[in-house]
Amino acid sequence: MSESGGKNAGVVAEQLRAWNANAVSEVIEFHGETTIVVPRELLRITAEYCRAHLQFNFLSDATSVDRFPVEPRFELNYHLVSIPNRTKIRLRTRVSGAEPVVDSVVPVWPGAGWLEREIFDLMGIRFNGHPDLRRILLPDDWEGYPLRKDYPTEGYRDIPATFLPGFKKQ
Amino acid sequence: MVLNMGPQHPSTHGVLRVLLELDGETVVKAVPDLGYLHTGIEKSCEHKTYSQTITLTDRMDYLNPLGNNLVYCLAVEQLLGLEVPKRAQYIRVLMVELQRISSHLVWLGTHAIDMGAMSVFLYCFREREEILKIFERFAGQRMMTSYIRIGGVALEPPAGWREMIGRFLKMMPSRVDDYETLLTQNRIWLARLKNVGKIELEDAIARSMSGPTLRAAGLAYDNRKVFPYSSYEEFDFNVPTRTDSDCYGRYMVRVAEIRESLKIVEQAMAKITDQGPIRTDAPGIIPPEREKMKTEMEALIYHFKIFTEGFSPPPGDAYVAIESPRGELGCYIASDGSPKPLRCHFRAPSFVNLQALPRIIEGQLLADVIACIGTIDIVLGDVDR
Numbered sequence: 001m002s003e004s005g006g007k008n009a010g011v012v013a014e015q016l017r018a019w020n021a022n023a024v025s026e027v028i029e030f031h032g033e034t035t036i037v038v039p040r041e042l043l044r045i046t047a048e049y050c051r052a053h054l055q056f057n058f059l060s061d062a063t064s065v066d067r068f069p070v071e072p073r074f075e076l077n078y079h080l081v082s083i084p085n086r087t088k089i090r091l092r093t094r095v096s097g098a099e100p101v102v103d104s105v106v107p108v109w110p111g112a113g114w115l116e117r118e119i120f121d122l123m124g125i126r127f128n129g130h131p132d133l134r135r136i137l138l139p140d141d142w143e144g145y146p147l148r149k150d151y152p153t154e155g156y157r158d159i160p161a162t163f164l165p166g167f168k169k170q
Numbered sequence: 171m172v173l174n175m176g177p178q179h180p181s182t183h184g185v186l187r188v189l190l191e192l193d194g195e196t197v198v199k200a201v202p203d204l205g206y207l208h209t210g211i212e213k214s215c216e217h218k219t220y221s222q223t224i225t226l227t228d229r230m231d232y233l234n235p236l237g238n239n240l241v242y243c244l245a246v247e248q249l250l251g252l253e254v255p256k257r258a259q260y261i262r263v264l265m266v267e268l269q270r271i272s273s274h275l276v277w278l279g280t281h282a283i284d285m286g287a288m289s290v291f292l293y294c295f296r297e298r299e300e301i302l303k304i305f306e307r308f309a310g311q312r313m314m315t316s317y318i319r320i321g322g323v324a325l326e327p328p329a330g331w332r333e334m335i336g337r338f339l340k341m342m343p344s345r346v347d348d349y350e351t352l353l354t355q356n357r358i359w360l361a362r363l364k365n366v367g368k369i370e371l372e373d374a375i376a377r378s379m380s381g382p383t384l385r386a387a388g389l390a391y392d393n394r395k396v397f398p399y400s401s402y403e404e405f406d407f408n409v410p411t412r413t414d415s416d417c418y419g420r421y422m423v424r425v426a427e428i429r430e431s432l433k434i435v436e437q438a439m440a441k442i443t444d445q446g447p448i449r450t451d452a453p454g455i456i457p458p459e460r461e462k463m464k465t466e467m468e469a470l471i472y473h474f475k476i477f478t479e480g481f482s483p484p485p486g487d488a489y490v491a492i493e494s495p496r497g498e499l500g501c502y503i504a505s506d507g508s509p510k511p512l513r514c515h516f517r518a519p520s521f522v523n524l525q526a527l528p529r530i531i532e533g534q535l536l537a538d539v540i541a542c543i544g545t546i547d548i549v550l551g552d553v554d555r
Binding site: 032033059113139 | 204205208210212213214216217248249251375376377378379389391396397486487488489491498500502504506512513515517521522524525554555
């Protein structure tokens with residue numbers, strides 16, 4: 001098992017609190033990883049602070065979780081790496097299903113571009129200030145967001161006749 | 171003029187489509203279009219038990235199935251808090267390093283064929299065949315091995331495995347020398363790759379590039395060294411870097427990595443003992459041995475429960491990143507305490523690295539686009555998942 005957090009990860013939350021007391025709403029430690037929950041409105045400036053002052057220069061991954069029917073149902077996770085300090089943290093923000101909009105972090109890490117497009121494509125979360133927010137893996141005319149929990153695994157299209165209600169075997 | 175390159179173009183290594191706006195022969199603007207291989211693996215994972223997903227991971231990056239198995243298993247193990255026996259960790263290292271060599275060989279061969287060097291392709295595939303034979307002996311499968319399992323590996327190493335890998339290790343260094351004789355100082359090769367597709371280090375970091383592309387830009391960032399997993403801290407190897415950051419630099423880094431991987435394979439062979447566990451002991455999570463299942467009631471119950479209901483990790487999440495042949499391969503799993511993952515996300519290195527393609531090829535000649543796509547080393551199964 002890898003020690004992915006590194007010893008400095010816990011300090012990061014303290015540094016963020018010292019900078020802006022509102023920026024950290026919760027700190028979760030789980031099996032060696034540190035998750036810092038940030039209010040939705042403060043995501044971009046917190047990300048900018050992490051990059052500029054705490055040396056988190058590498059955005060490793062951005063992904064989302066749908067906890068439907070819990071509200072706020074969406075969770076956005078940004079996995080940051082500080083290459084000089086060898087530290088990893090996870091920035092998390094929660095987004096409601098009624099208004100799934102959040103500020104994009106592309107101005108902070110350009111590498112977030114396609115990762116956020118993927119989240120938009122599959123989970124339907126929109127990013128303010130994203131330079132090119134289009135579907136990326138699915139066709140442009142696709143309806144719905146497949147990774148949402150209320151989207152059936154089989155999809156809505158091309159259902160074989162045997163699965164349709166009222167179908168009788170010959 | 172707007173030119174549609176792909177999705178059936180052979181040098182896009184799969185089904186990548188790039189829209190190129192040209193001014194004469196110079197690329198003014200490039201827009202990649204993906205998704206032709208999208209199979210919704212992440213959605214499928216949410217409807218399978220944790221052990222069933224392993225076979226899906228094989229099919230993402232089809233040149234690195236063992237690496238995909240490994241990152242997924244490491245993430246589940248972190249979620250469960252499982253410790254893997256040292257012997258199994260070394261076997262894992264042995265297998266993923268062989269996989270790295272085979273992936274780099276496919277890259278070198280296909281890239282050479284893109285550049286017009288037919289014979290290198292044949293030589294590379296000859297050596298890759300030897301690695302696939304090793305995989306077949308270990309796992310019963312050449313490509314979709316599913317050999318690495320949660321808590322360890324699937325099978326004991328086969329009889330005669332030391333001789334087999336020993337023969338390969340003896341043969342390989344001189345074969346790598348052969349490729350280098352054919353390419354490294356080849357005038358056509360130099361003309362096609364030198365000073366083509368440059369990207370500055372700051373730009374590469376900001377765009378989250380990883381793997382040989384980042385190392386060719388001058389940063390020795392390798393997850394095996396920086397955040398060691400699976401006992402990589404016990405192995406002695408170098409992280410090759412270059413500072414030229416062009417297609418030639420990426421080629422040199424990959425060839426050097428083949429040699430480093432050979433060193434790791436040799437060390438792993440010495441570390442793997444003949445006796446010892448290949449799976450951790452965790453009743454209810456790891457399937458019991460066949461022998462026990464036939465003689466002990468409890469083992470039979472566990473066996474039945476694992477393969478019908480599955481096991482339930484505690485609620486929480488885990489993100490693990492490993493160094494795949496293409497760069498940082500990550501796996502994020504969120505659990506809600508049920509036997510199926512709430513969310514399973516793969517951070518595909520090809521996907522993120524490909525993002526920088528427009529930046530790399532804009533301003534280059536059309537013929538260089540092929541060299542640039544080649545040296546980023548994308549696998550479309552990994553890009554689209």
